[in-house]
Amino acid sequence: MTRILLTTTSYQDTPGPHHDLLASTGAEIVRERGPLSEARMLELAGDFDAFLCGDDAITRAVLEKATPRLKIIGKYGIGVDKIDVKACTEMGIPLGFTPGVNHTTVAEHTFALLLALFRSLVEEVNYVSSGNWKRLTGHEIMGKTIGIVGLGRIGREVAIRAKAFGLKVIGYDLYWPEEFAKEHGIERAGGLTQLFHESDILSLHSNLTDETRDMISAKSIPNLKDGVVIINCARGELVNTQDMAAALESGKVAGYGADVLDEEPPSPDHVLLKAKNCIITPHIGSRTYESVVRQATMATQNIVNMLKGEKPLAQVNDAPIPAAVIK
DSSP states (O other): OOOOEEEOHHHHHHSSSHHHHTTOOEEEEEESSOOOOOHHHHOOOOOOOOEEEEEEBBBBHHHHHHHHHHEEEEESSOOOOTBHHHHHEEEEEEEETTTSSSHHHHHEEEEEEEHHHHHHHHHHHHHHHHHHHOOOOOOOOOOOEEEEEOSSHHHHHHHHHHHHHHOOOEEEEESOOHHHHHHHHHHHHHHHHHHHHOOOHHHEEEOOOTTTTSSSSSTTTTGGOOTTEEEOOOOOOGGGGHHHHHHHHHEEEEEEEESSSSSSSOOTTTTTGTTTEEEEEEEEEEEEEHHHHHHHHHHHHHHHHTTTTTTOOOBBOOOOOOOOOOO
């Protein structure tokens, strides 16, 4: 019998048509609560025809143990930095993913974090809930400059909302969207250093690569404008956590709002959990009922297609689709 390992929790926790679509495969569905470590994936690998995964560690070692039975992988989401894509391709394992389904939701969460920091909302709510009517003086975002790193789907949605809030928008992307930038009045920065110098707010929407890892670190922090507020709804590893904590303590960075961490879930002593002017949410940027259903349905349709020997709706690599696993 065909067996599918399902690990993404938002998929499992959210009702919707994706559950019926997955059941329609007739496969045995084994559910785990991800993201799973490499050690746990190694324990499970070898007994499944397909992975429907979130941010689990699917390394070369995992893939080697999973094959030859593993035929396909369907990623719930767009970030594939936790998957060894090169190894997938070498082993002939097609990797589906779900672009274009969560950009609105993540952009909205970006502004939730941004406004919470500028108005000290978390601190104020905690004061009131504890019976302390303490009123802090916040800041407006109107008229400030927001620098956006990465103008893909999510970065563009952030830019549109930023203009609506009266922000000046500058951006940096290796693949500059000329038409979009012209339409929305977005200034192109000559490089990250210029973007860092000019931004009152910095919003990160870049993929995680060897080049972007530790983009914000002790090396680059001196280039930031004093008192900058940084938002990270992309990947935790874009920011060096120890260096960020130090920058928050010194006041060089006035606030850090992140939906992602370098360690998820974090250990109780993670340095950013107690850092000054820091708000961390548990990777929920794309976790809305609307977005989860869109994302889960596309991820499941990718799995269904590939199990039938058909192309997925979107594929990361160029590995050939195997012969039908189910009829």
